Amino acid sequence: QKEVEQNSGPLSVPEGAIASLNCTYSDRGSQSFFWYRQYSGKSPELIMFIYSNGDKEDGRFTAQLNKASQYVSLLIRDSQPSDSATYLCAVNLNTDKLIFGTGTRLQVFP
């Protein structure tokens, strides 16, 4: 089992809809969780991080963490074509290293 798993997609949503991106992780000792966005040919950029169970909102983005289910998700409200990118989930396994999922490709069509 991979340490951090994501559906590779593509996830296609219409403009204005909510995009839901999911990530599961295998290590119950994981402490912190990150979502990065990566446009084709570019490096990842941080969207948000979450440490505690529950929801964390930042603008159109909401991260949800459920440690009991070992599940973290990212919701993007009012999706825009400019949100089309690969979204990387990353988990810190109680060290200074991040373990990345393979990413979910999101396509927002007009």
Next chain:
Amino acid sequence: GAVVSQHPSWVICKSGTSVKIECRSLDFQATTMFWYRQFPKQSLMLMATSNEGSKATYEQGVEKDKFLINHASLTLSTLTVTSAHPEDSSFYICSAATGTGNTDTQYFGPGTRLTVL
């Protein structure tokens, strides 16, 4: 805040030559920097973790004598690809984190695209 730069942004070199890539944290001190490699349509692969003033920790399968890492100051780490070959062609990305521990956030540089002819 939390800006990380890389130089050069792209480089083309002949097989057998060495290439140095610089990674700088511009507005914060990074006690830990990370070097990743990403091949087309694949995810990030961590190559090594670099702490200021100490030797880098390489991931399994990464040749430390081929990929030389120096973290001479709290704002600068360098990756030197020695005797580069076409299979080393890839997108090299650094990231920087403040302090140590499991809650630090990594901020990525813009990446360096290396093409070895």
